[in-house]
Amino acid sequence: MSTEALLGFAVAGTFVLYALFGGADFGGGVWDLLAFGPRKAEQRALIAQAMGPIWEVNHVWLIVGLVLLFSGFPRAFAALSVALHVPLTLLLLGIVFRGTAFTFRTYDTRGDLVERRWGVVFSVASLVAPLLLGMCVGAVASGDIRMEGHVVVSGFFAPWTRPFPIAVGLLALGLFAFLAAVYLTHEAGSPELREDFRRRALVTGAGVFVLAATVLVLTRDGAPRVWAGLLHSPFALALHAATAVAAVTAFALLGLRHFRAARVAAAFQVGLIVLGWAASQHPYLVEPDLTLQNSAAAPEVQRLLIVALCVGVAVVVPSLVFFFRVFRPRPPGATPPAHA
Amino acid sequence: MTDLLFARAQMGLSLAFHIVFAAAGVALPVLMVLSDLKARRTQDADYRLLSQKLAKGTAILFAVGAVSGTALSFELGLLWPEFMGRYGAVIGLPFSLEGVAFFTEAIFLGIYLYGRERVSPGLHLFSGIMVAVSGASSAFFVTLVNVFMNDPTGFTHTAAGPVDIQPVVAMFSPGWQYETVHVIVSCYQASAFAMAGLHAFILLRHPGAAFHRKALSVALPLACVTALLQPLVGDLSAKHVARAQPVKLAAMEGQFETEVGAPLRLGGLPDVKSGTVRGAVDIPKGLSVLAFGDPNAEVRGLNEFPRDEWPPVAKVHVAFQVMVGTGSVMALLALVTLVHRWRKKAWPHAGALLRAWLWAGPLGLVALEAGWLVTEWGRQPWILRGVMRTSDAVTPVPHLSAPFFTFTLVYLFLGVTVLFVLSRQVAGTLPGQRDAHVH
Numbered sequence: 144m145s146t147e148a149l150l151g152f153a154v155a156g157t158f159v160l161y162a163l164f165g166g167a168d169f170g171g172g173v174w175d176l177l178a179f180g181p182r183k184a185e186q187r188a189l190i191a192q193a194m195g196p197i198w199e200v201n202h203v204w205l206i207v208g209l210v211l212l213f214s215g216f217p218r219a220f221a222a223l224s225v226a227l228h229v230p231l232t233l234l235l236l237g238i239v240f241r242g243t244a245f246t247f248r249t250y251d252t253r254g255d256l257v258e259r260r261w262g263v264v265f266s267v268a269s270l271v272a273p274l275l276l277g278m279c280v281g282a283v284a285s286g287d288i289r290m291e292g293h294v295v296v297s298g299f300f301a302p303w304t305r306p307f308p309i310a311v312g313l314l315a316l317g318l319f320a321f322l323a324a325v326y327l328t329h330e331a332g333s334p335e336l337r338e339d340f341r342r343r344a345l346v347t348g349a350g351v352f353v354l355a356a357t358v359l360v361l362t363r364d365g366a367p368r369v370w371a372g373l374l375h376s377p378f379a380l381a382l383h384a385a386t387a388v389a390a391v392t393a394f395a396l397l398g399l400r401h402f403r404a405a406r407v408a409a410a411f412q413v414g415l416i417v418l419g420w421a422a423s424q425h426p427y428l429v430e431p432d433l434t435l436q437n438s439a440a441a442p443e444v445q446r447l448l449i450v451a452l453c454v455g456v457a458v459v460v461p462s463l464v465f466f467f468r469v470f471r472p473r474p475p476g477a478t479p480p481a482h483a
Numbered sequence: 484m485t486d487l488l489f490a491r492a493q494m495g496l497s498l499a500f501h502i503v504f505a506a507a508g509v510a511l512p513v514l515m516v517l518s519d520l521k522a523r524r525t526q527d528a529d530y531r532l533l534s535q536k537l538a539k540g541t542a543i544l545f546a547v548g549a550v551s552g553t554a555l556s557f558e559l560g561l562l563w564p565e566f567m568g569r570y571g572a573v574i575g576l577p578f579s580l581e582g583v584a585f586f587t588e589a590i591f592l593g594i595y596l597y598g599r600e601r602v603s604p605g606l607h608l609f610s611g612i613m614v615a616v617s618g619a620s621s622a623f624f625v626t627l628v629n630v631f632m633n634d635p636t637g638f639t640h641t642a643a644g645p646v647d648i649q650p651v652v653a654m655f656s657p658g659w660q661y662e663t664v665h666v667i668v669s670c671y672q673a674s675a676f677a678m679a680g681l682h683a684f685i686l687l688r689h690p691g692a693a694f695h696r697k698a699l700s701v702a703l704p705l706a707c708v709t710a711l712l713q714p715l716v717g718d719l720s721a722k723h724v725a726r727a728q729p730v731k732l733a734a735m736e737g738q739f740e741t742e743v744g745a746p747l748r749l750g751g752l753p754d755v756k757s758g759t760v761r762g763a764v765d766i767p768k769g770l771s772v773l774a775f776g777d778p779n780a781e782v783r784g785l786n787e788f789p790r791d792e793w794p795p796v797a798k799v800h801v802a803f804q805v806m807v808g809t810g811s812v813m814a815l816l817a818l819v820t821l822v823h824r825w826r827k828k829a830w831p832h833a834g835a836l837l838r839a840w841l842w843a844g845p846l847g848l849v850a851l852e853a854g855w856l857v858t859e860w861g862r863q864p865w866i867l868r869g870v871m872r873t874s875d876a877v878t879p880v881p882h883l884s885a886p887f888f889t890f891t892l893v894y895l896f897l898g899v900t901v902l903f904v905l906s907r908q909v910a911g912t913l914p915g916q917r918d919a920h921v922h
Contacts, residue, residue, distance in 0.1 A: 196593035199549050203589055207582045209556055213567050214575020221568030224560030228880045235557050239550045243897055246546035250539055251904045299880060440572030447576055447650050455583040462590045469598045
């Protein structure tokens, strides 16, 4: 594997991890907004408890992906920053309000109007951010971002406001909500709460099927290269087939109430979708002008980045393992954690 | 205003906002661990509560720092795509390592905040120490990027962009040791002064509040040590600037003509048209001594350099005076306080000295912002000194006033909100309202 392919894989890997962890946090915000029924307060408390210690950690995957992109493929980063200036700025506002509102609500618990308002800001921002993130991904996948030399010529709105990117935005939102609901079934402290999120997961899962089918139909005109990959690249096809298997498995496991396993299957489903996107546009970063090869930094820079990546893995992975051991979900009926 | 100016204003605003929270994210974990250690040693519930309150403060400020830092990493591309497209590869290494430090800071802060009952006391303390170490590391790595922008090395400059890139050389561009220490100390100093000012304020209103006396005894040692250390570090940093970035030094000091035995100009307002500094107090040969350690050293003036390579002289000079002025006041206060501590065997907890600490509370942050303005304004018109002009790096996206005003409103709103949330936290510790519920 060439170093630029390795770095490209690392960028895709951080996007997968951001979707699996950061994405689920956005999904948590969506369920906070949509909390209803007799256990409305418990649902929100569970989401806050699940996100509290970890949302900032999950958020770092985005930063790492961004840094790898601008260090490893600076030209692509520059082009995307210009072409997607507007949705990325809006995404930033979503990220800023989601994080701060969640924190203010967590640490300013008075049960008053102020706290409830922060809850609304947090959950609305959690809904808007994935939508914009998906629209940016859709715009990149569509191949509608065009350049002449270093200059972006496709406009600041057109590539991300077409039906295909909008459908991808909705799919991202649906996937994150689905993922959060599945994770929460495993973390719920009572059987009733578990059922609440199981029902939500099943309904959203069905919604995701519809959205995925819509995206697929729109791909033909909206993202021709992805469509061609579907038809002609055996590797991309295998990835998409594996995604379908994971999706059906997640659904079946939810039906059978095997929550732990359902969580793994749902994570596979979402991870494979992100990888499927990356595989179907390989080797392009901005089609058809920038590829992994022609936008990559000099080889010695790439080698050093891979060394830095290894250092990062050596430091971060043991820390994360320790973290997840500390915050293992406790089975229903166990002593609740002191901070709850 | 032009789009270039709006882009610079947005970047400047984002940095000015972020830097406050970043400094807190570096320093509060240290204060939190120090209180934790005191609580363990003395078995005093007040120190335990203090460490928990500081942990909450860290959580709130770190969260705002994390999201405003994310905004900055996007804004590098959103506002300066040409800079990132050409030099992203050169400065990627320190940014990547900062990412690693950010990761460990977030991981161990999560454990420290939420894992108190889930891990052993030893591991809990270890997590706190990891937060403090990670915070300092990320400040170190991100400052290296600024050092590189001030004095870029580690590549060969060509019209088509950098070639022969050596990222490790670029990462340790000249002067890195001074600027990184200067910045890290300023984070500790600004936070310790703010904390001391806050508790001085409460003690002046509630003289008997034991909790706040103890809190002051945690903040004051760090405040005093950093306030006395900083002038020494700053002096080394300025000596380096004098050698390596003479234009910046000339702007900082309002030195228009090259001069042997140049005076130190305190205060005053440089006038670019007449090439003079009005209203300054001159200390004969002061600048030559401070910058080069020799009363007859030659200091190069702005007139030796092309006019279109001058930074905004008045702004740089005034910002530098503010930084040095506030730094001197803080050092003096630290000295007086240490003498008081040595003679009375206790930290001040009433009277004029306490009032002085109240008024000195914001000075650390003022000096931090002013110092950052000196380095940024002092580098203009370059984004990468001598290599790329800021005007060549800016995005072609039009209507940059829109994101600028949006972020201005957002950051104003968030700044006010943070003050509101923190004051509600502090209110819970006032005598008679002790808030026993801790997170």
